[in-house]
Amino acid sequence: MPELPEVEVVRRGLERGVVGRVIASVEVCHPRAVRRHLAGAADFRSLLVGRRITAANRRGKYLWLAVGAEAEPVGSPARPDAPGEDALIAHLGMSGQLLVVPAATPDQKHLRVRFVFADRGRELRFVDQRTFGGLAIAVGGGALPEPIAHIARDPLDPAFDEDLVVLRLRRRRTGIKRALLDQTVVSGVGNIYADEALWAARLHYARPTETMTGPEIRRLLSAVRTVMAAALTAGGTSFDRLYVSAEGVSGMFERSLEVYGRAGQACRRCGAIIRRDAFMNRSSFTCPTCQPTPRRARW
DNA sequence: TCCGGCACCTGTACGC
């Protein structure tokens, strides 16, 4: 599942592979991939052809490529805040990939959108098995596209305001994992890293947010940062071929997951058997000893 | 306004 580290790995690959290049043609192979572009596939294509990609940006799990006018000289510095730029927004969903590959590469089975560049070099392909992900264009959204303005900053963002996040979390009336997965409070955290960070901070996922102290929340946010930074260093979590960088390379972080996917195995900290609970239509993995169920719990 | 449930989607694993 692409979470923040995986998306950042992809962003870096896009920065290396497509920034500075001019889009020559766009082929939408599956309309669902651009369903969030309400004006349709034809409009999606027409807004991109002839435009130069000037920057690869990210907010939480959303990516966007800033696209400017073709007339800008080759090699001009990326200007993410330049007025008049539009944004090609991408979300990888559950299984999306943005791949920069040689044009001769055989089409992937789940190829949804193909971008061909004027230099006839490597193509950009959006491949998505489950089609939870998608692409859209926000006009004038080169700096921060309006459709993703509601997404909070992530814990690795230099402008992340920890005091504000502590305040917002303590104001909530819900379980801490549910709050952690809310991208409008803190972004970039998905099911895997939520479980890993909660284990590291010795907190149960059903702990009511309003009972948490400031230091406890800061400990949790610190754990989130640590887990994400480690995953980023390792190239992102990888469970199968679905989760790859723009160059098609799988991450290696799975090997160091402490609780996620380890139901029935011993906790590496205390030896208790990791348990799996159904939670929010998905799974939560906890150590019953390190993360005891709170007396007051919000499921 | 906040919270929680659910649909969306398809490949894989598993049981019969």
Add this chain to the structure above:
DNA sequence: TGCGTACAGGTGCCGG
């Protein structure tokens, strides 16, 4: 071998 079912889960929408 083939069929049916459960499961994986990020996001947005809707009802309470």
